[in-house]
Amino acid sequence: MIKFPSKLFYISILPSTILYLTILYISNLHNIKLSLVLRDLAQTCGYPIGVGMISNIGILLWGAATSICLFTTFSQKINSDSSKLLLLGGLFSGLLCIDDFFLLHDRYIGPDFLNLTYLAISIFLLVRFRRLLKNIGLFNLVISILFLGLSIFFDGVIQQIFNQSYELTQLIEEGFKFLGITCWLNFWCKASSYALKSGAS
Incomplete structure (x- = not known):
């Protein structure tokens, strides 16, 4: 049975x-x-497949980073420090994913509070785990944060100054954001791989 x-x-x-x-x-x-x-949103609204595609792929990448970090976090093969780093990385990625998916920064909570929260978490991450991050490859994470920061800068400052060129500034903003997300996923894949390899040795 x-x-x-x-x-x-x-x-x-x-x-x-x-x-x-x-x-x-x-x-x-x-x-x-x-x-x-x-029903699916695109199906309900009758939009073509390309509508929102960049945003949707970005959300999938946030979700991938979240899953990889949290899955590796609970592996018995990694040490405590790596586990804490990946747990924070997974929760942070999950928060960014939820924000992007539900548009928390645009509709509900507001960008100022969330951006300050993300900045505080990023600084804590860089300071608390600086030695481990150097071993993993700190440059990858810094590049990701730089791209995401440029995206926020274009959204909050440049678009206000050049509001007549909204489409162009949004194109640049979303480009920086997409590059930032891909580099973010790259870093956390690398961090997870490092944690598993160092734990096994």
């Missing part, structure tokens, strides 16, 4: 069922049609 895997139920089935029903319940409270909640 096949035994039902209880871990699968408690780790995957139960939480996802609760989340699914909670989203439907909240949507119903706000009089949002369930079909609009369930």
Whole structure:
């Protein structure tokens, strides 16, 4: 007789069922049609496949960085310092992913508070784990933060000055952001690989 895997139920089935029903319940409270909640946004709006593609790929990259960091964090083969670094990297990446996906900085919380929060986390990350980051390759992380910082600078400052050239400044802003996300993922892949290799030796 096949035994039902209880871990699968408690780790995957139960939480996802609760989340699914909670989203439907909240949507119903706000009089949002369930079909609009369930269907893909592009399908609902009837937009071509390219609409929002850069943003969607960026969100996937944030999610990939989150998954890689958190998966490696709980590996028994890595040391405590690497585990703490990857845990912070995973949580930070997850926060950035959620922000991008739900547009927290544009619609709900506001860019100033979130940007200051991201800056504080970045400084803490660079100072607290400076020795470990040097061993991994600090340059990759700094380049990523630089690109993301330039994106924020263009969004908050340059677009205000050259508001008549909105499309051009947004093109540059989103380009810096996309490069920043790809470098971010590159660094955390490298950090995870380093943690596993150093733990195994």
